[in-house]
Amino acid sequence: MLSQILLDSLIAGSIYALVALGFGLVYSTAGFFHFAHGAVYAAGAYLVFSAWSAGLSLYFAVPLAIVGGMLIGMLMEIGIYRPLRRKRASNLTLLIASLGMFIVGQNLISLIFGDDTKTLRTGLVSEGIPILGARLTKVQLGIITSSVLLIGCCWFLLKKTKIGRAMRAVADDPQLAAIRGINVDRVILFAFAVGSALGVTAATLVALDSDMTPMMGFYALLVAVVAVIAGGIGSIPGAALGGLLIGAAEQLGAWRLPTEWQQTIVFSILILFLTFRPQGFLGRSFDKPGTW
């Protein structure tokens, strides 16, 4: 029994890690809470659904949706956030605009696709493969491996590539990076692209594992925020760690306590971290959180 719970923690945590990673990349380079990430997330799943219902196989539908999601994310940056930054908008202004876009996105999905649950399933549901006293389905295995792979790729991206180093420089100090010749706007755009791609991937995995509704982005977004704060802003291992932490807290918490308090546990973790350690597990300790 416990092994199943631990496995479920890993599965949930992997998804959360991906969402947190995407969200965190944008936060560390652009410097604000991109709530609309939740809309990109949901839009991604629905793009897969559209392509798939139109007859495309999943092997085509998913990459198509990822590209679509990237475009949406980049459009948000070019159309809304960049002009706001030009006007020296504060983090709070960006947050509010982001919230507005999230509301618009979620409701557009409702308008176009309807509010009922959609599934990506064709065949029958079958039992998971028994492993170590628990059961795991193929999709769930896919979730864990994709997550590990993508986290690894991101780590590689940020540590070993030129654009990755540029992203870290911008995250550290945008003005200094600009002085050193880095095109900050382009770096931020890139972060939006990668972040959105990660978000869409996570949403697709969730849709394959269970199903999708227009509201799916809301809770995912909240978890991403908590994970990024708990794990440590601006740190890749931090976002991943935060995601795993939330996944475990959710599942283990529901295991030990009455299950209706599951969400409370997640948000209590948020409050605890914000009170005692706003820089998260792996963030560096400054008096103002969110600065590297």
Next chain:
Amino acid sequence: MRPRIFSRFRIMVAILATYIATQGCGPRTAPPDAARVVKIGVILPMTGEVAKYGKTALAAIEMAVGEINAKAGTGGVRFQAVFEDDALNPTVGLSAAKKLIETDKVAAIVGPLGSSVALAVAPFVEQRRVVLLSPGASTPELTGAGDFIFRNALSDVFEGQDLAKFTVQELKVKTIAILYVNNAFGVGLEQVFKEEFERLGGKVIAVEAFAQGSRDMRTQLVKIMRAQPQSTYLIGYEEMIAVFKQAKELGLRTRWLATTFLNDQDLVGKMGGAADGCVFAAWDYSPDSQDPRVRAFADKIRQRTGGLNADVFAANSYDAIYLLYDAIQRKGTTSEAIRDGLYSIDDFEGVTGKTSFDRNGDVMKPVRIRTIVDGKIRPYGG
């Protein structure tokens, strides 16, 4: 500086104006010109997860009103329906009710579907002596809400008790787990079922809840697996898709029971066979009925809504309009007459079987036990 700010402001005003202008188009039943026109207010949820039910109910009501008006000769009673959204929100519902009663001067209101909205609206409607007939609110609290408050939705009390009896007596189940959605519907039904089940000698060995709209119930299912009940009673809406799927994947073996929301072929079709064998208590509407009237109803709903299957709320809404019509034929067109007419109805036959109201305005209907075989809803036979 000022002109620039104002031009942006104008953009916002322009958007608002365009939006308001586009509100001009929308369905509203055409006002008939005969003398005996009875205005019926309709309150339905048009947003959120239950919006689908609002849509099908709307189509059903429009259909019923259209049919009645078409058959009315000169001097016959005609309906004019006025639709309002409650957004599944008690305050918005209350505002809708006030507008319908005050401004539109409706003689009766059909709706709402949501129990919380019904509870918020009932005191006002009762005080104004206007009939309220809900095709969807199932909370037991509505029973004593007033003389003018009716519903042809089955109270949770009946559904919960009947299913509990059936489970103990017919299925011979002794131990059971309950997995319910943590909202008014789920909590209410869980309480009723548990009480009756234990009264009949059964044991409830695990009770787990999940948040409305959530999709990961694995931990709850593992806890139920640990308790090893003979049977598990699932109370939820579309979350049931995820529950059945995850339960199957986890290898949870149990005899599933569920509520009337499973009586929806669209929903069952999304389950990938994972709900096969589940036994559930359904309000009296059979999507698979051979009754020609029911078939015609289901087909027309599918046409009108662009492919959505009729569900029990649509069926109840359809019958609700006809029930009001019947009441008017019996007693008259004033609100008091409609009330008296409804109480006097005896075994009205509609697409949801036979309907009669008890002295509380609750409906007394048999609970149908159904099951799922090969992904299709079937009556539970033997």
Next chain:
Amino acid sequence: MEYILHLLIMIAIYTILVVSLDLIAGYTGLLSIAHAAFYGIGAYVTALLSIHFRTQLPLNVMASAIVAAFLGVIFAVPLLRLRDDYFVVATLGFQMILYNIFNNWVGLTGGPLGLPGIPKAILLGTRIDTSPKFLIVAAGLALMVYFVVRRLVRSPYGRVLKAIREDERFAQALGKNVRWYKVQVFVVGSALAAIAGCLYAHYTTFIDPTSFTVRESILITSMVILGGAGSLRGPILGAVMLTVFPELLRFIGFQSSVAANLRQVLYGSLLVLAMLYRPHGLMGEFGFEK
């Protein structure tokens, strides 16, 4: 008439909510998405006192405010040293936790079933059982709250708040205990929100958690931002607009399912457009800029 009275009563209730949020967010620069939670606290405290002890309105108002203030202090003291956008996230967490408590603590709050049968308000021995009477009470309270807050923000105290809003470090450098001011304002604003909750409970006589969700908080925030933060009258205009518009639309065309979503799209777009082109809203002083 009843319908118009209903709208006016809801406007009065929302006036209290937006004025109190404007104090916190518009004048002090602390955006809070937990306002609906405090609104709910007021409603539940009032409902419970009223149902079990038949208490009169003044007591309910005070009790609601005190409980909200107490919870506000517990929340604000540790969390107000966070930077403003982090603080918003903290308030979001608080809102979600409180909603869960409303929904899960069945023994106290009735859980999802809510609390029906809340008695009408009793003031000085008379029952406020008709809508015109209730409107007088609600409008009276709303006016009181408005004038109190107005007095506050026009005083030297108010100037300190605005200084904190514009440049916190500078205010700190001037010797003002910024943290203490922020806590006070947050607590006062939240207590006022609870008063709105008290009115709501007496008016609808039935409350359940669905009226106090994060969506409600966002609605109140939108009223403040679109009306114009930092001006008191702007948010009231915002409250009127966002209460009346959906109702106006009932008359113009039937509310199909499309309309409800379209309205949300409109609100979201307005927020974005406001931030881009008119962050001060219609009449505001403050646009949440750096």
